[in-house]
Amino acid sequence: MMTTTITESDVRKALSRVEDPEIGKPITELNMVKSINITGTDVAVEIYLTIAGCPMKNTLVTNTRAAVADIAGVGEVTVTTDVMTDEQRRELRQSLRGGVAEPVIPFAQPASTTRVYAIASGKGGVGKSSMTVNLATAFAQKGLSVGIVDADIYGHSIPGMLGSEDRPHSVDDMIMPPQAHGIKHISIGQFVDGNAPVVWRGPMLHRAIQQFLGDVFWGDLDILLLDLPPGTGDIAISVAQLVPNAELLIITTPQAAASEVAERAGTISIQTKQRVAGVIENMSAMVLPDGSVLEVFGSGGGQVVAERISTLTGTKVPLLGSIPLDPNLRANGDAGRPIVLADPDSPTSQAIMQVADKLVVRKESLAGKSLNLGVR
Template sequence: MPTREDILEALKSVIDPELKKDVVELGMVREITIGEGRVDVMISLTTNGCPLRNHFVVAVRKALRGLGVEESGVEFDVLSPEEKAALQKKLGIQGSLPAGENVSLIKNVICIGSGKGGVGKSSLTVNLAAALASEGKSVGVLDADVWGYSIPRMFGLGAERPPVSAERKILPLESQGVKVMSIGFFVPEDSAVVWRGPMLHKALNQFLDDVEWGELDYLLIDLPPGTGDVSMTLAQLLPQAQFLLVTTPQPAAQKVAQRAAEMATKVQLGLMGVIENMSGFTTPDGERYPIFGDGGGQDLADQLDLPLFGKVPLTMALREQADAGVPLVSVNPDDAAAQAIRHISRGIIASTPELPPILAELPPLMPVLQNEPKGASLPMA
């Protein structure tokens, strides 16, 4: 059997994806128990509901197998407030460590973006969410396009104000079986949001930390145009998120989407695949006109070595239902665009299988007790 020093050296390969350092340097290796043919390791997490538990289990066991240890166990506890404060000081982190207890029950986070506006990200997000819900999945949508919020209107939610629970958590509104959160619920419908980076960061943090999302199979995040503050903030808050690229067929959109992919790689968001939207205009009679050209989505997928999940045509019904506030897939599943979106939703499900059985061995998540209720800065009812 390896020695404790051998094990600590091997565990330096286990990196915390949020803090970008190994668990030994971070002081997160609480205990090492060496038994007869077995090694057990206890890792201290920054929060009891850390969404990255499975990452640590897999990485620790891989490191131990490299030492010839085939039978191992991984357990968790939580850093004390004093230990977290010391870790923050050591790392030079201002404010709180990456939290995550409120998103720990979300299995898959998918950021939907393109790097530019006008490619139909929001209508695609809404219809994908409804399609995933119709497949029996629990789904939430976060409208991260703070300046150009349109998700509430597309779900027919208008200017309703979300309620607040007794625990001071914002309860997302629901439409078509999808939980929805947007800055549009907190400002007058036609108001312009004029914010710089720090305000954006704070708002997105609240949408994740102070919203009671509950258990979700998928949280879809509608990104704004560009490759700046919002994407970097989400990468910091949700290091397990994946990036789904949307492009139209023409080279101009394809090139911008390629830059968005580069941004995602730089901030360490996983690239999931490509969707070609507005893939020709399909008339009610079924005729197709490639008004934006052909093949851009496949070209982008080939360049990035990613799967092309599908090609969604532009139809009159797709636009009409976005304005009517009811996702097209919910009311007209036979429309060409609805059929393509449903096909894409099934591809997403196939590419995000259930978490491996190793999670069944983990202790159940328990709520983190706070010394005092945490308020929210967003205006509440």
């Protein structure tokens, strides 16, 4: 009878398929494999966790056991854990940052391939955060790697809309963001107790956004969404300074009063030299059960905003879509399950997915064009 010989090389090859869920790289590459012991056909693996109480411990152990169990002829598989030392965490941090000791904002670097969209509105109550969460979910459904920065420091709401109660944790001085529905996200709400208000002045707001962008380990994102507060205040200016290549998405409703205010949010791009990627009209005509439509907030506001911003900026700003008013959008947001997931066939979900389709494709080549990387 022929006995299968299992080697350490076999085990390491299997473990190379196991990724750290937060970092998105193989545990072998991250030096997270502490030891491999082989006794006959039985294999015992000990892996490092980045911190004690790592929220991904069970996932890492389960995936490691499954990978080793796939080796032909393997017997009993045992997986145990240990915790990295401070020195190992420092080495990991430097490795992930490319050897750069001080944090930088990766999305502002010329070589960055991440599309950054700043979700803006002239006034509150137009569904900006709901649109941010559902667009992020739509992108994730398309297989893209997505992150959200909840830049609305005073009115933070992103974790609740994603149904996330997890808190970030740190590896050395690098912040690891929680994930929900495949979306990495960070919010000041994850650092305050309960519903405590945030009472900060401008410089503290700027520093918070800077930390969210530079101190958080985002990995290789395809798309980053920043949910801005309404208006054209400190945070909108800070984002333009910190990530000047961020493109603006203007959210408005169909009514004339909202569109006039949204126009101001769009024309801030003249001062910041940012590109306006488009306008999204939220709370458009409601589709009733009998198929008829009800224009609760009027009509045409989104097209008016797109045309006015186009005229004022001298560039073509499209109306990316009109999202039907749907009570389930609010209800699912309150439940922490975006409507794109909860009811993907609804007219509202379909409209959001169509907007996402337009945003993932850059219509114009950037070859030979200025990226406007400076803020005046």
